[in-house]
Amino acid sequence: MSDALSQSLHLPCGAVLKNRLAKAAMTEGLADTMNRATERHVRAYERWAKGGAGLLLTGNVQVDRTHLERPGNIAIDNNGGLEALRAMAKAGTSADNHLWMQINHPGRQTPGGINPAPLAPSAVPLAAVETGAGNPVEMTETQILDVIRRFAHVATVARDTGFTGVQIHSAHGYLSSQFLSPLSNRRGDAWGGSLENRARFLLETVRATRKAVGKDFPVSVKLNSADFQKGGFTEEESMHVVHWLNAEEVDLLEISGGNYEQVNDMIGRNQNDAEGVVRKNAAESTRRREAYFLDYAAKVRPLFNKPLMITGGFRARPVMVETLEAGELDMIGIARPLCAMPDVCGRLLRNEIQEAPAPERVMTLDRKALDAVMGAPVDDKMYRTMESWSQVAWACMQILRMGDGKDPDLNLTLLEAFGAYDANEKAATAALQRS
């Protein structure tokens, strides 16, 4: 079977991806209390590697142990664990596929239990109170330069331990994305103000990373098409940044969207459904619903003459093939289906299935039960936000199962996932604090 999905992709640095399907980054929560990789990563990545994708992106790996996206993150911060990373990299590349480490600093999206005063471009707290994030502290220039240096250092550790590429996370409202947005970046120095200044952190990080890993190692960037917030990082600004990235030594640009204040956008629910109602009828499947960043891809395509990957909403094989054949993009990023069906990419490649599983389209959060858990009725907006977070929690719980060598539990409800995830994070945070 040799259609568009099975074509290899040559990257500017010389590396070759064996096909056009990528597992997008998903936080694993499988690290030990020293934030080191474990046997559980080995199990999950071995399974995903055998699952057929040409490229696996790891969940976000932190450059600073005091700034985690969640307690079970891997961090590379003089905390040892190099052998464990090697084992993870070996397992995650065991099917002639690539495994790239996604490198991140969460900035103000660090949970308060991990750091009540996280570093951020400016001291603007996250409006999403339900996330329990701390009160950010404005970074000094020395601290900014230190974080850039850390990104480059982590990239060299990734290369030296057998990962075959890296991705700089500049999407979803984490530190690099905070620098880009005028809502979270109110600085008056060279790192804030004009778009050129707000993009400086990202561009300097790309340059430092490239310099550290050399010319022949894949370096990718994940960027938001927009934050979907009034006064935030706009689509037009994003296109400018893409134009600048085109002049850098970037091998692959991945487009995504949203942040913790716009979690519905982060997993594509607003784009899928303008009315705010979860659609349940698979027959309604449209090209637009399939991949909500495709409109944006069409606009950036002329600005970026290197490989482009779009992540978010891709489920139907015919749409994947069609967009690749039309040259709208070069790689299809898929995240949540790999939690319900770890070998979904192989099955799509072999033409065994026409649709990747999409449990998020049919699962709803029991509203009465949620009210009971929250101790008071939640309004519609909060309900929808909690439902989106529960969908993320559902996927997280499946990844934890994979780490334990188990199959996905497709009978898990969103409410159960919400509770189990919360309990897991609390226990992991307590364990981290004790260590």
Ligand SMILES: Cc1cc2nc3c(=O)[nH]c(=O)nc-3n(C[C@H](O)[C@H](O)[C@H](O)COP(=O)(O)O)c2cc1C
């Ligand atoms: C459980 C879970 C964890 C995620 N973790 C990350 C992450 O660590 N880094 C990242 O860039 N995106 C992360 N994402 C976002 C996905 O990479 C992807 O952009 C999003 O899920 C939309 O793709 P999909 O519709 O195929 O799921 C995560 C998503 C989920 C569901």
